[in-house]
Amino acid sequence: MTAVEDRAGTAAAPEKEIGRARRRKEDARLITGRTTWTDNMVLPGMLHLAVVRSPVAHARITSVDVSAAREAPGVVAVFTGKDLAEEQGSLPCAWPVTPDMVNPGHPSIAVDQVNHVGEAVAVIVARSKAAAQDAVELADIDYEPLPVVLDMEQAVQDGADLVHDHLESNTSYHFVFDAGEMGTGGDTEQAFSGADVVVSRRFVQQRLIPAFMEPRSVVVQPQGDNYTMWSATQIPHILRVMAAMVTGIPEHKLRVIAPDVGGGFGGKLQVNPEEILCLLIARRLGKPVKWTETRSESLMTAHHGRDQVQFVDVAADREGNIKGLRVRLLADMGAYLRLITPGVPALGAFMYPGIYKFPAYRFECDGVFTNKVPTDAYRGAGRPEATFAIERIMDELAVELGMDPLELRRKNWIDAAEFPFTTVAGLAYDSGDYESATQQALELLGYDELREEQRRRRESGDPVQLGIGISTFTEMCGLAPSRVLGSLAFGAGGWEHASIRMLPTGKVEVVTGSTPHGQGHETAWSQLVADSLGVPFEDVEVLHGDTAISSRGLDTYGSRSLVVGGSAVVKAADKVIAKARKIAAHLLEASEDDLEFEGGKFSVRGTPGTGLGIQEIALAIFAAHDYPEGIEPSIDAEATFDPENFSFPHGTHLCAMEVDTDTGFVKIRKYACVDDVGTIVNPLIVEGQVHGGLAQGIAQALYEEAVYDADGNLTTGTFVDYLVPSAADLPHFDTGNTVHAAPGNPIGAKGVGEAGCIASTPAVVNAALDAVRHLGVTDIRMPLTPERVWRAIHQGGDGGDRATAGSNAYGGAQTETTAGVATDASSLGGDR
Amino acid sequence: MIPAPFAYARPTTVEEALQAIADGGEDVKVLAGGQSLIPVMRLRLAAPETVVDLGKVEGLRGVRDDGDAIVIGAMTTHSDVMADPLIAEHAPLIAEATGTVADRQVRHRGTFGGALVHADPAGDLPAVALALDAEFVIVGPGGRRTVPASEFFVDYLTTAVGEGDLLVEVRVPKLSGEWSMRYEKFNRVAQAWSIVAVAAAVRRENGRIAEARIGLTNMGPTPLRARQVEEALAGAEATAEAVAAACERAAEGTEPSSDLNAQADYRQHLAKVLTRRAVSTAAGL
Structure with missing residues (x-):
């Protein structure tokens, strides 16, 4: 009864959908699994692939004997690199960051040489997945070892061993952004030479694994000369273009479908070797094929993220006015360049100045080849690295100057009145207020009380010390203005497409080119359309992820979906209304100019009681019995939105950290953050994105690290060793928002997908250091394992490398990381 | 997979x-x-x-009272162990340690006997069984025999359960006197194996520690008793200083491995700290 009354009471002014904490309409099917994941696909006559992978990091392939595998029960075919060499082409790299960037080419399957552990060397095709997997161990491949290149700082030395011996060095490119040369800032060398204070640090961004929940999976169905590919991908549209170019299958003969996809974090922003292999093999055999990776394959061979060494210098005067910033990076490409491998550090180049008014800035980056799996996009992609570097060095500068870290930031950040503000990196920050976000975050944390407790613990020499870490960040989101991407040599644009179909019964289909993989597009887009068209939220269905249904799109990454894709939806809705207006005027026998549209209804101004709902118009135009001359009988519409600028979410993240000096164990006592992500369409989704982002950013600070041993084996080959935290390991999050609408898009949204991940890592590390700096600790390498923290406190240094001999994958049971790799050892039974 | x-x-x-x-x-x-x-x-x-x-297999699940001992069937699941009233009364250390094993899903399927026979040095239950002087009832082609914990854990992933044998139950002697217990586990995330852990049972009498039993997890290829600490604690004053001094000996005779989470010297350091904490908590300090 209450609900009915409420509805009646608010009928005059229906509640706006934008701003409502709607539960996500897609969640029931996603959470229960009652949906189509790629691996659920079963097609008549479908064959299964298993990949034989290199157990060595760098070697020449001297012989490949797959005769036993071919004879194994259930096996239909076995393909080696030689079998596919002529047709496999090279996996694409869409981001040549410099004109002379060296790209060695990236075969989907190795032909004569392997360059990282896990690289494909043969593919088994069998009638069942189990039969294919059994035959993997029968493939007999001989390798002649080559020297393994793992350490970037060694790899760039003259005379270093080479990953690709047909290249002159291990350096793929040298990318420079110099504000002085670009005219966006002063001369950096001059700024440093005249500075009172220069602080220099070397930070290590460890290698991370995206660790999406659903492993990668591909199904390809050939039908005549047409091919349909289902893939657990973030980028069905980009994948279609790229796969067509690589395989020579004409684009119009290739349909790509991303059904419901279980996460990506950038890890599925890729054209994977196995996607190409499935196409090639389906074409060869004329039969549908499926490949689904094991978790071991996923950790070992899906692209990794981060892995940079950062040399950062900051110059300032004694009063704390910053004068210049200099950044030199070594960025680990891994063995090959994948889709945007070289672009990740280059994208970060523009974010190192952060929220500060640096007068001078120079950035240089070397992309370096090593015998490891390639790196590529991972949540934040370049911006977390930049934010970490600037927020860490600001703390170091504060220590050097004897200033409060917050005061130093205040002194140098862009004031609210200065927006829009063009930074030394040439970006025009759109809107925001760093002071108000900071004030709110300080209150959420209970900053003053915690500082007082910190003082007490220090004075009493408590074994558990307390620290507070600050991260005041911004990021560039809403990727991206197409012209800007062009100027950065990126291979595609950054626009997004949407169309709206008004069905005869008044229901609405929204087709989006921004393909979700867990973000909640269906809910948020429904809210946008419900408000624009004045139709019930429940009457909107969002279609996505199928290039035959959603023919134009650039998919989901870089916090772009709502900002760019949502804007396209809003623009398309505007066009629907404009078309419907002509028909309403005709049917109401009124002038278009006299019509007003509100709550889904056209009415004649000053004539109460008249009116025609847009859903009624949808039926009328379906019948098409009575509509104006000279227009087409449809109110469907489509729109493409290309932003003119990035959007710039910002926020202040504060972490209070307890450090047990006896054991080195760190524990987050309290975490508070206030993010400005512009207009909030769905507060529940925003909160969820912030929580998930915080978990991933905290994970980089405290838990996650992909470790290779001296031979190039991935030691952290299972989730026992690659530690992804769960809710049990994370604190309560105190979150808040300020709202400064983004001026660059009709929604006013700035993007939230990466904020938590970008901002949190430096807050956490700064907090730990703040807790133990008085004990002589100046840096601790990420992740802050208890051992590293303990060593830094008691032995000095940054905690050092971790022991990589063996692994404790099964408790104390030492294992080699041979999972999924065909070696004698992998088929051993023994007492394990 | x-x-x-x-x-x-x-x-x-x-x-x-x-x-x-x-x-x-x-x-x-x-x-x-x-x-x-x-x-x-x-x-x-x-x-x-x-x-x-x-x-x-029938008859291998559940816990029964057998006079001076409780008897835990080898196939009793971790979750049943945690909920069992006899274990809560006589050997709460087992329930506490079991509660730290992996996650809920694993505890629902994993078994007490299975974990002990697997004898992973990073597993939590072997050190507890050792500290409580449990006895292992093994049947095999040669019949039925009972092996004390001190002889059960032979080497890395190796126990007295031979080829063709089966562990059927574990007898845990009831302790007499005022005992209190603590399992102090150190790991990085909730579901992870122990980097180091310490199982402590302490009997207090007249303000002194009359007796202590301490088992160490992951400080060598098998679980270990920290005998030197036990000796130092026997009859010691129940004070923080006395306990700390005794627990400095916790790493003596240990041979921990080095891996991603900890190198051997750090494990030895942790053993001392965690032993002090476990004993202090058990002793009510």
Whole structure:
């Protein structure tokens, strides 16, 4: 009864959908699994692939004997690199960051040489997945070892061993952004030479694994000369273009479908070797094929993220006015360049100045080849690295100057009145207020009380010390203005497409080119359309992820979906209304100019009681019995939105950290953050994105690290060793928002997908250091394992490398990381 | 993540199980809960010829009172151990340690006996069994025998349960006097194996520590008793200083391994700190 009354009471002014904490309409099917994941696909006559992978990091392939595998029960075919060499082409790299960037080419399957552990060397095709997997161990491949290149700082030395011996060095490119040369800032060398204070640090961004929940999976169905590919991908549209170019299958003969996809974090922003292999093999055999990776394959061979060494210098005067910033990076490409491998550090180049008014800035980056799996996009992609570097060095500068870290930031950040503000990196920050976000975050944390407790613990020499870490960040989101991407040599644009179909019964289909993989597009887009068209939220269905249904799109990454894709939806809705207006005027026998549209209804101004709902118009135009001359009988519409600028979410993240000096164990006592992500369409989704982002950013600070041993084996080959935290390991999050609408898009949204991940890592590390700096600790390498923290406190240094001999994958049971790799050892039974 | 082919037997009695093991060929693995066996089989780190699944064997589950001891069936799941009133009364250390094992899903399937026979040095239950002087009842072709904990853990992943044998139950002696206990586990995330852990049981009498028993997890290829600490604590004053001094000896005689989470010297340091904490908590300090 209450609900009915409420509805009646608010009928005059229906509640706006934008701003409502709607539960996500897609969640029931996603959470229960009652949906189509790629691996659920079963097609008549479908064959299964298993990949034989290199157990060595760098070697020449001297012989490949797959005769036993071919004879194994259930096996239909076995393909080696030689079998596919002529047709496999090279996996694409869409981001040549410099004109002379060296790209060695990236075969989907190795032909004569392997360059990282896990690289494909043969593919088994069998009638069942189990039969294919059994035959993997029968493939007999001989390798002649080559020297393994793992350490970037060694790899760039003259005379270093080479990953690709047909290249002159291990350096793929040298990318420079110099504000002085670009005219966006002063001369950096001059700024440093005249500075009172220069602080220099070397930070290590460890290698991370995206660790999406659903492993990668591909199904390809050939039908005549047409091919349909289902893939657990973030980028069905980009994948279609790229796969067509690589395989020579004409684009119009290739349909790509991303059904419901279980996460990506950038890890599925890729054209994977196995996607190409499935196409090639389906074409060869004329039969549908499926490949689904094991978790071991996923950790070992899906692209990794981060892995940079950062040399950062900051110059300032004694009063704390910053004068210049200099950044030199070594960025680990891994063995090959994948889709945007070289672009990740280059994208970060523009974010190192952060929220500060640096007068001078120079950035240089070397992309370096090593015998490891390639790196590529991972949540934040370049911006977390930049934010970490600037927020860490600001703390170091504060220590050097004897200033409060917050005061130093205040002194140098862009004031609210200065927006829009063009930074030394040439970006025009759109809107925001760093002071108000900071004030709110300080209150959420209970900053003053915690500082007082910190003082007490220090004075009493408590074994558990307390620290507070600050991260005041911004990021560039809403990727991206197409012209800007062009100027950065990126291979595609950054626009997004949407169309709206008004069905005869008044229901609405929204087709989006921004393909979700867990973000909640269906809910948020429904809210946008419900408000624009004045139709019930429940009457909107969002279609996505199928290039035959959603023919134009650039998919989901870089916090772009709502900002760019949502804007396209809003623009398309505007066009629907404009078309419907002509028909309403005709049917109401009124002038278009006299019509007003509100709550889904056209009415004649000053004539109460008249009116025609847009859903009624949808039926009328379906019948098409009575509509104006000279227009087409449809109110469907489509729109493409290309932003003119990035959007710039910002926020202040504060972490209070307890450090047990006896054991080195760190524990987050309290975490508070206030993010400005512009207009909030769905507060529940925003909160969820912030929580998930915080978990991933905290994970980089405290838990996650992909470790290779001296031979190039991935030691952290299972989730026992690659530690992804769960809710049990994370604190309560105190979150808040300020709202400064983004001026660059009709929604006013700035993007939230990466904020938590970008901002949190430096807050956490700064907090730990703040807790133990008085004990002589100046840096601790990420992740802050208890051992590293303990060593830094008691032995000095940054905690050092971790022991990589063996692994404790099964408790104390030492294992080699041979999972999924065909070696004698992998088929051993023994007492394990 | 598909295991290599294997034969599968699902006996319903202990006799049938022994026969299935005897008939199973060269490499037989007993499936008690699958907490460790299933992952290593799926990763093909183990490829047994036959798996003998104890899931349907009668009489191996549950806890009973047997006068001066409680008897825990080998196939009692971790979650049943945590909820059992006899264990809560007589050996709460077992319940506390079991509560730190892996996650809920694993504790629902993993078994007490399975974890002990697997004898992973990073597993939590072996050190507890050792500290409580548990006795292991083993049946085999030669009949039934009882092995004390001090002789049960032979080496890395190796126990007194020989080929063709089966652990059927574990007897935990009831302790007399005022005992209190603590399992102090150190790991990085909630579901992880122990980097180091310490099981402590302490009997206090007249303001002094009359007796202490301390088991160490992951400080060598087998669980260890910290005998030097136990001796130093016997009769010591129940003060923070006395406990700390005694626990400085916790790493003596240990040979911990080095891995991603900890190198050996750090493990030895942790053993001292965690022993002090476990004993202090158990002693009510």
